[in-house]
Amino acid sequence: xxxxxxxxxxxxxxxxxxxxxxxxxxxxxxxxxxxxxxxxxxxxxxxxxxxxxxxxxxxxxxxxxxxxxxxxxxxxxxxxxxxxxxxxxxxxxxxxxxxxxxxxxxxxxxxxxxxxxxxxxxxxxxxxxxxxxxxxxxxxxxxxxxxxxxxxxxxxxxxxxxxxxxxxxxxxxxxxxxxx
Amino acid sequence: xxxxxxxxxxxxxxxxxxxxxxxxxxxxxxxxxxxxxxxxxxxxxxxxxxxxxxxxxxxxxxxxxxxxxxxxxxxxxxxxxxxxxxxxxxxxxxxxxxxxxxxxxxxxxxxxxxxxxxxxxxxxxxxxxxxxxxxxxxxxxxxxxxxxxxxxxxxxxxxxxxxxxxxxxxxxxxxxxxxxxxxxxxxxxxxxxxxxxxxxxxxxxxxxxxxxxxxxxxxxxxxxxxxxxxxxxxxxxxxxxxxxxxxxxxxxxxxxxxxxxxxxxxxxxxxxxxxxxxxxxxxxxxxxxxxxxxxxxxxxxxxxxxxxxxxxxxxxxxxxxxxxxxxxxxxxxxxxxxxxx
Ligand code: SF4
Ligand code: SF4
Numbered sequence: 001x002x003x004x005x006x007x008x009x010x011x012x013x014x015x016x017x018x019x020x021x022x023x024x025x026x027x028x029x030x031x032x033x034x035x036x037x038x039x040x041x042x043x044x045x046x047x048x049x050x051x052x053x054x055x056x057x058x059x060x061x062x063x064x065x066x067x068x069x070x071x072x073x074x075x076x077x078x079x080x081x082x083x084x085x086x087x088x089x090x091x092x093x094x095x096x097x098x099x100x101x102x103x104x105x106x107x108x109x110x111x112x113x114x115x116x117x118x119x120x121x122x123x124x125x126x127x128x129x130x131x132x133x134x135x136x137x138x139x140x141x142x143x144x145x146x147x148x149x150x151x152x153x154x155x156x157x158x159x160x161x162x163x164x165x166x167x168x169x170x171x172x173x174x175x176x177x178x179x180x
Numbered sequence: 181x182x183x184x185x186x187x188x189x190x191x192x193x194x195x196x197x198x199x200x201x202x203x204x205x206x207x208x209x210x211x212x213x214x215x216x217x218x219x220x221x222x223x224x225x226x227x228x229x230x231x232x233x234x235x236x237x238x239x240x241x242x243x244x245x246x247x248x249x250x251x252x253x254x255x256x257x258x259x260x261x262x263x264x265x266x267x268x269x270x271x272x273x274x275x276x277x278x279x280x281x282x283x284x285x286x287x288x289x290x291x292x293x294x295x296x297x298x299x300x301x302x303x304x305x306x307x308x309x310x311x312x313x314x315x316x317x318x319x320x321x322x323x324x325x326x327x328x329x330x331x332x333x334x335x336x337x338x339x340x341x342x343x344x345x346x347x348x349x350x351x352x353x354x355x356x357x358x359x360x361x362x363x364x365x366x367x368x369x370x371x372x373x374x375x376x377x378x379x380x381x382x383x384x385x386x387x388x389x390x391x392x393x394x395x396x397x398x399x400x401x402x403x404x405x406x407x408x409x410x411x412x413x414x415x416x417x418x419x420x421x422x423x424x425x426x427x428x429x430x431x432x433x434x435x436x437x438x439x440x441x442x443x444x445x446x447x448x449x450x451x452x453x454x455x456x457x458x459x460x461x462x463x464x465x466x467x468x469x470x471x472x473x474x475x476x477x478x479x480x481x482x483x484x485x486x487x488x489x490x491x492x493x494x495x496x497x498x499x500x501x502x503x504x505x506x507x508x509x510x511x512x513x514x515x516x517x518x519x520x521x
Contacts, residue, residue: 029486036219043220
């Protein structure tokens with residue numbers, strides 16, 4: 001298969017006298033590298049610039065709330081079971097009287113943690129979730145200095161209540177609708 | 181003993197010392213930048229504006245790293261290796277004439293630490309001792325990769341010092357002197373040695389690449405096969421010394437090439453402008469540094485272009501090509517001097 005028209009057939013022939021000098025080839029090579037000094041740089045200066053990602057990119061998770069701002073998750077544990085990397089742990093708790101505005105179902109996750117160092121961003125957790133609660137987003141996992149900081153709890157995962165704090169997952173939702 | 185002379189020279193030594201270290205530090209920055217642009221990248225740009233504080237950060241990091249001495253290592257030699265290497269690297273700068281003399285209160289202030297009448301021999305001698313730094317370091321590490329690197333360094337230095345010396349012999353024949361100051365002053369105007377000794381220049385350049393352990397002759401530390409070569413076992417500032425000394429060597433070699441073949445601090449037409457001697461001195465220093473920077477750039481440019489020689493190729497090139505060529509060069513120079521001139 002021919003990928004480019006720059007490919008050369010390799011032959012194991014004796015070098016000619018000029019080739020044995022190496023110098024012409026070295027000078028030729030140096031001209032090539034010199035030209036590259038002025039070429040456009042391929043670098044993406046990451047935190048300031050980001051590469052465009054696919055609409056269905058699988059980045060850091062979000063735990064969704066419904067329209068009234070109640071957490072969707074009912075701590076059924078299906079996501080944890082589905083997770084091939086065993087990255088998810090949670091503690092369930094019963095919803096008390098007066099907490100109806102916080103949690104949609106009678107049972108909710110008091111603790112919900114994803115170990116981002118274990119997670120392989122496969123998206124099986126969102127596929128498993130019966131309550132539309134967990135989604136992957138196009139946010140890239142930020143680096144950090146300490147390992148412990150990569151265990152994301154509810155404080156990071158759950159989206160905010162106000163409209164501007166909501167995380168848009170419509171693109172991933174749509175990709176599921178198209179596939180099913 | 182003339183005290184003013186002593187003070188003059190001490191100041192000059194300190195300045196040259198500081199400049200050598202500064203240039204070496206920024207050569208690491210330059211290396212990374214040049215590597216980056218050649219590979220269509222940007223290179224260090226986070227520490228300070230344009231990443232200019234990167235060498236500082238690197239230095240701090242070297243100091244903060246754990247200093248490990250392997251159990252099987254010879255404690256004394258393990259320290260001696262890098263020390264010897266960096267000391268010799270810094271010593272070579274003593275005979276390089278950095279520019280025209282300054283005149284302060286009618287007193288001449290020479291910009292050369294020592295005008296040895298055997299300057300070239302001095303450099304050859306000191307550089308060879310530097311080779312011991314590598315060998316001792318590699319040997320004392322008690323590590324097979326380090327030892328392999330040291331063996332390679334030794335054989336490479338021995339093989340390439342011969343054509344290097346031969347190229348210098350041709351220069352000595354031509355200029356009738358061993359003093360660097362004389363050689364530089366001979367090249368006033370545009371009578372640069374490179375026009376009379378093109379082959380000698382080429383040989384000298386190739387051999388300096390080998391002497392500095394720079395690609396394509398960086399076999400002593402070839403990462404791909406020897407991990408880190410002779411400094412595999414080194415860490416912290418001892419490793420820093422090795423790496424630093426390499427850049428100092430590169431700086432001094434570039435200065436040497438500029439002095440021997442490219443007229444040193446002379447630039448055609450500059451001396452006849454009738455400038456004030458002090459201004460002339462400043463400009464001459466700048467001229468020399470421009471030449472030096474060009475050669476440092478050349479060193480890096482080659483490094484990021486050419487892959488490493490194989491060991492047998494290295495020996496073949498050294499003994500079967502460079503040494504015969506250098507002998508031919510000496511013969512031609514001798515014949516030309518006796519019959520034509
Ligand atoms: S994306 Fe995959 S690996 Fe990550 S938590 Fe969900 S199921 Fe586990
Ligand atoms: S996120 Fe979904 S699958 Fe996981 S526990 Fe909550 S409701 Fe169940």
